[in-house]
Amino acid sequence: MRGRLFVTFLWLTGLSVLITGLLVSFLMRAAYMDSLGERMGKEGQLLAKSLDWESTAPGKPNFRRQTRLYSQTLDAHVTLMDKNGDVLSDSDQRSKKGKNNKNNSAVKRILQKKERSTYERVVTDNQLAVYVPVDYNGERKGVLRITVELDSINHSLRQVWVSMIIGLIFAYAVAALVSSRLASRFTRPIEEITQVAVDVARNKYHRRIPVKKQDEIGRLATAINRMGAGLRYQLETIRKSERRLTGVIETMESGLLMVDAEGKVTVANQAILSLFDLGSTSLINKSLTDLPVFHELQGLVHHCKESQESVRDELHLYFPTERILAASLTPIWGGETTGMGVVIVLHDITPIRYLEKLRTEFVANVSHELKTPVTSLRGFAETLLDGGVDDPKMRREFLEIIHFESLRLERLIGDLLDLSKIESRKVRLNVVKVSIDDLLRPTIKTMEEEIRKLDLQLHMKGERGFNVRVDPDRFSQIVINLVANAMAYTPAGGSITLTTGVEESSWWLQVEDTGIGIPSEDLPRIFERFYRVDKARSRDSGGTGLGLAIVKHLVEAHRGTIDVESQVGEKTGFTLRFPR
Template sequence: MRKKFFSYYVILVVSAMAVTGFFVTRLAQSLYKRNVEEKLASVAKVIQNEISEDIKEGVEIDYNAIAAKYSEILEGSPQDNATPNMSDLRVTIIDLNGKVLGESETDFRSMENHLSRSEVQQALKGSIGKDIRHSRTLDTDFTYVAVKASEVIIRLSLPLTELRDIRWIILRHITLGILVSLLFTVFLALKFSASVTRPVNELINASREIASGNYSKRVKSSADYEFSQLADTFNEMAYQLERTVADLTDKNIKVETIINSMMDGIIAVDDNYNIVLINDMAKEMFGMDRKDDVIGINIIEAVRNNQLNSFISKSVEEGTSSIKEILIAGAGKDGKTYRIHTNPVKPVDNTKKKSGAIVLIQDITNIKKLEQIRTDFVSNVTHELKTPLTSIRGFIETLRSGAMNDPEVAESFLEIIDIESERLYNLINDILQLSEIETRQKDSNILPHSLNSSITEVISILQGPAEKKNVRLIDETSEELTISANKDRIKQMLINLIDNGIKYNVEGGSVFVKAYRHGGNIVISVKDTGIGIAQEHLPRIFERFYRVDKGRSREAGGTGLGLSIVKHIASLYNGDVRVSSQPGIGTEFTVRLPL
């Protein structure tokens, strides 16, 4: 910028000097020509007076002699800088018909008629005739002045040879003036351009820094009033911009933090279906990386789900809201169910019929699972309660029909009714226990007690059923362990695990019970040598009423809730339960409880 400013400044000054020189030259030439014309006109009037006097006195006039006389007189006249050089003056006397009567430079008798000359025509009309013509022979301009004197016309001509000298003199002076002016111009231009470009460059640099994000950049005030005002205005603008950007950044951070902290997905699109807002949860729901920048990308390219895109398109085009559910398929049980809420975005001024849509996506997979669990639970409870009740009612009906009269049959039926009643009681008791555990966030009656004694008590309780099936119960716990928990809960958990080990064991099998410390946990292991569980059943083994072999489970007297109760007791103490099993070899349940 400084170079351009300097160049323009120099060009401006040189141009001004050149234009000035041109007009000065033209003015000097004009003044010189006017001076020559006036001098010639005064000489012509002198000759005119002499001829007029001679005509009055009746003297015979020798026009050629008069022309020669005045040419000689003026040739020897003194000259100065202000007076044109008259040494080359040429005097011609012409009659009214254009015939040359006298000539100071050549033989007038050989000269052509001058009637057609411009200055002669002007003189014939009574005015002073003037004309300037270029002589190719002498390569110079001649000025002509003609006046009428009685019966003749006196014409004087003078070459304008001094015009060249005047041009060269003026040109030399102008050139010298330009050179001298250039020196001052360069000095002033450098200084002036620096004073102008320095604050401008400072503003440019400050603008670049602000554009790159440094909104705290300011410029110094200049000594010049206008630049000082500009600097103050710029600094005020930068301050306001910094505040505005800070406010917007703060608001954007708050909004982004809020929407990214939501458990639901949010997507907003414009009327061209380009994404204008999306949170991390929505990206995760549709398999995108949270770091992916999809703002401005068409929703069809970013989210490849035809159902969702169809809902959004309908909301944008028709301006209607909708609530739909979609299923995102996955491997195994990883499928997700999403509830989609779509709403059109309506502008405040209603200038456009459609402005886009906003989508709220809720993951209702767990809700669906809970609904399914509840449905299955009600169905299973109904079935499990109905089976013993049906059996009890059938035997009672049989007894009423006459079986009571046969003591042996009646005793057999009553024993079956007693077994089914006990089954019904156990089922209801397990349901109540499971419900109680599920509704608790924290257990009560938590006291330190010996885990070894609890294991011993449970083994004693189950020793009878184990002996009936010829199953050995072996306690492999070698260290004294103290646990802070509800003793009844721990015993219930042990009973369920050991009882399962007995029920699903083989004749002459064993159940090994072991407890030990490991990694800040107390680990309880119950391992049997029974029939085992196939691998496809292991993920569902802790579900309510889930049975690997339903017929055998009912024969063994199981309710289908024992392992679910174990899982919930472990969860109540922030622990977990795991299972490993091989069909025909046995099953091991491992419970980890934090110390």
């Protein structure tokens, strides 16, 4: 653009200089000719007045001498004619004497005019002639002609033209330099605006246009700068929103999948890959029909597109692990060009269904556990009411059973209340520093009598004398439940061993028995409520089925862990580990 503008300026400047030169040369020639003609006219009038027609009769020498004197003085050709147009005297001796010029239009006009102070000027290619009337005593005596050759005048004008041309060339060069500077000055802001516009088109918004003047270009540059700043802010806002949205999509636990009208995946988060065990496989631009893991989902997508309504259903997966997914499908209209797409959100509700199953089993177990002692109480009470109370032996036996069942019912209700409080985190631990010996000795003392009745042996081993930080009452509950569980599943003649140990950052307690053991398939469930490995043996011992569940929650409340190892028919050991 700068080159085109510079060339345009040169053309305009050159044309202007040429027209100006021609006009000036024409005006100079015209002005010079006017000035020369006027001067010659005035000189002619002066010569005409100085002629003495009385003393210079025709043919006399002094008349010829006057014309020669005038010619030498004026450096011009002087010719004197009478009123008939005949030449009376000529400064050029070569001119023919007596030549008649009556038909000369200028002579004719001069002779016809009445005015005295008038003259006629005639310009030819090589001469400038001035015709002046000669009056004497109010009578028109003739015409005086003064002729000047234009060669000298043209020579002078040529010198002027050469000087003027040189000046015009210099002016043209200066104008060209100024045009270049002006073109650069005018185009530089436009070039900067163009470059900024190109950068904006390439998503580069950091560049700005320097604004020096508040003219049209300055206001345009200001508008471009504001537009660039606005686009940059909007783009940064969009990028931040996109990053936030991407972060939310990628970190959400629910699987998100978006398919277009052709069934191709356009959005898929990490949760989808995890739910279907797809690893790092990229799903973008892949069709659902090409992915066998989405076989059940394809039918829901088709139904959602056909109905153009939201669809909710559950998917049951068996690979890689058994899962239950809640699928929510919503149609989205992308316009005439993209058609109908579907947004799919998958929630893993496997834990919820598992908890619902546990709740159902818990209600059934609680109902069963409560029904058993209540049925016993009712049955023996009815027997006593029907006459059994009269038999002292039967009365005592039935009352002992009623007492036993009522105690078991009381323990069951107490364990349920304890477990409910522990699970709802309403139990506050009173943690104190206490010696391990002072912690275990009273607890074991309370159970020695029952252990002897069952013909069992209780042993204590390991390190002694170190201090721990626990809630004594709740820790005693842990030990009692574990020992009671060992007593229930250890036959007569067996043994129960309590072993303690301390490490750098933790201490541990192990309760091991020589009982019937726990099958490996039952180990993952032994801490569930009401779960029993041997239901008959546990119920006969008066167990509620809640002891190990309470133990697990209390151990976790102390920030500890519990592990179990067992060999069927040989032994079972529970290991508790707590931080120091």
